Every structure is written in C-alpha cells, then in structure tokens.
Amino acid sequence: MIKIYHNPRCRKSREGxxxxxxxxxxFEIVKYLENVPTEEELNIIIKKLDIVPIQLVRKTEKIWKEEYKSKDLTDKEIVTAMITNPKLIERPIVINNKQAVIGRPPEKISNII
Structure with missing residues (x-):
C-alpha cells in the first residue's frame, strides 16, 4: 500500500x-506532525529513501538553525531531533512498498506510483 507522510499546511505536500x-x-495518509514516526519507523523511511538522516532534515526551519545547525550530530542524534521536532522532517514522503521518495518536486512521486 502507498503511504504519504503529509503536512496539510505545506503546499508541496498538498500537491503530492x-x-x-x-x-x-x-493510499494511506500519515499526518506526521500529529502521529510522529518512532525512531524505528524513521530509520526504515531513511533506509527506503537511500539517504543519510541529515538529508531528511529541513535545514531552513528556525528550530534547526537555533538548536542544531552549529552542532556536530551523529545520525542517531539527527533522527532524535526529527522525532522531537517533527517539523524538521522533509515533506512529503511517499512510500510504495520498498520504494520511497521525498516529493520535492511533487512530480517525483509519479516515479513510484
């Protein structure tokens, strides 16, 4: 089943x-700001995306700039930061079985559906 990690306030997420x-x-909609992924779920998503955790972070978010940007964080600490502050998670994320994409631009989603 297809799953979208969605933020209704995000234009790109709505387009996705x-x-x-x-x-x-x-498909299933996961409003990840309300239903924050667990550490295990987020690690599975990262693995399906075939990226490292920092690539899933929205580095323009105020909380990232103020709390994390200047620190040398491990992958585990980055995942913890995203769980603690789910606004940091890039969006939308669409998963279709073993494939996943970050829908930026939203047209990338077409590649896996």
Missing part, C-alpha cells in the same frame, strides 16, 4: 497528495 488522489490508487 493531489497526485496520489489523481492516480486512483489506494
């Missing part, structure tokens, strides 16, 4: 959701 709706395929 529209692409999924137009596809006609079944």
């Amino acid at each position: 959701l529209q692409l999924l709706e137009k596809s006609g395929k079944e």
